[in-house]
Amino acid sequence: MNQTSAPVLTSRQPAAAAHPVPLTPEAASLDVAIRHARVIASAGDAIPRAYRDRPGAVLLAQEWAKARDVDILTAIQTVSFVDGRPIIDATMQRALAQRAGYRVRIEPGDTSAVAIVERDGEEVGRATYTLDDARTAGLLGKKNWQQNPKSMLVARATTQALRWHAPDVMVGVFSEDDIETDPVVILEPTTAPEPAPETDDVVEAEVVPEEPPAAPETPTEDADDPTPLWSNREELADALKAAGVTQSAAISEARKMAGALGMDQPASVAEIVEAPARLHHELHAWLTTPDGL
Numbered sequence: 001m002n003q004t005s006a007p008v009l010t011s012r013q014p015a016a017a018a019h020p021v022p023l024t025p026e027a028a029s030l031d032v033a034i035r036h037a038r039v040i041a042s043a044g045d046a047i048p049r050a051y052r053d054r055p056g057a058v059l060l061a062q063e064w065a066k067a068r069d070v071d072i073l074t075a076i077q078t079v080s081f082v083d084g085r086p087i088i089d090a091t092m093q094r095a096l097a098q099r100a101g102y103r104v105r106i107e108p109g110d111t112s113a114v115a116i117v118e119r120d121g122e123e124v125g126r127a128t129y130t131l132d133d134a135r136t137a138g139l140l141g142k143k144n145w146q147q148n149p150k151s152m153l154v155a156r157a158t159t160q161a162l163r164w165h166a167p168d169v170m171v172g173v174f175s176e177d178d179i180e181t182d183p184v185v186i187l188e189p190t191t192a193p194e195p196a197p198e199t200d201d202v203v204e205a206e207v208v209p210e211e212p213p214a215a216p217e218t219p220t221e222d223a224d225d226p227t228p229l230w231s232n233r234e235e236l237a238d239a240l241k242a243a244g245v246t247q248s249a250a251i252s253e254a255r256k257m258a259g260a261l262g263m264d265q266p267a268s269v270a271e272i273v274e275a276p277a278r279l280h281h282e283l284h285a286w287l288t289t290p291d292g293l
Helices: 025-041 055-067 072-078 090-099 131-136 143-147 149-165 233-243 247-261 269-274 277-288
Strands: 079-082 085-088 103-108 112-119 122-130
Touching (some): 025 055, 025 072, 055 072, 072 079, 122 131, 122 149, 131 149, 143 149, 143 233, 233 269, 233 277, 247 269, 247 277, 269 277
Antiparallel strands (some): 112 122
């Protein structure tokens, strides 16, 4: 009996490479940075709450630190990001100034502070910040100003002196008081309504007797509408700082909560303050829950 040969099926797919394609140096570097960020983000209480379980935020801080030749641990302790802008304290501002060849000399006082910027042993300029300046700016009601007025005077004088006399140090960085999270409201121009065309036709109208005004309702206690916790932006900002939470993180969380509650989602700290009191209490519970972030 003749033996027939069965057709042989072959794949047209290219054979798999015997070895994986090596990563480019850029891709390998990014892969290492991402792994590093994940490890830091999992450090729990050892890092600020704004960076916990957020490797993307840690990676952003890494890039910021690399661009300014700062180690990552120092960066995540002194830098926070609000609306994508890096907020740095006065200590980091002076450190950046020193790296740029400046020296900031401080003359603190009870009611004022002077920051003197020097370069090559010569004074470049100085700035003085007083309690009257803070009062005019509406800062004295803030908790940090009430508890540490001398330190806050030094911080404001430092920022002001560097912005005036060493602007290259402050390019792309901000202090906490520089950030305004209120949205810009653009008012549409209003136009007067066009007058109705005159007509000689007379139309008889039915006269409806005017109803007496309704009696004002007596306010009732509603368990679903508790008392708001924050009456202005400064109070909420102090609560966020005490909890170690950045404004951007709080806004992001408040938007999630508002969506779940069927409310309008706030886009700023000011809108959180104006939101219904239920959102205040939800956000407060989140801020006071250990490892809530």
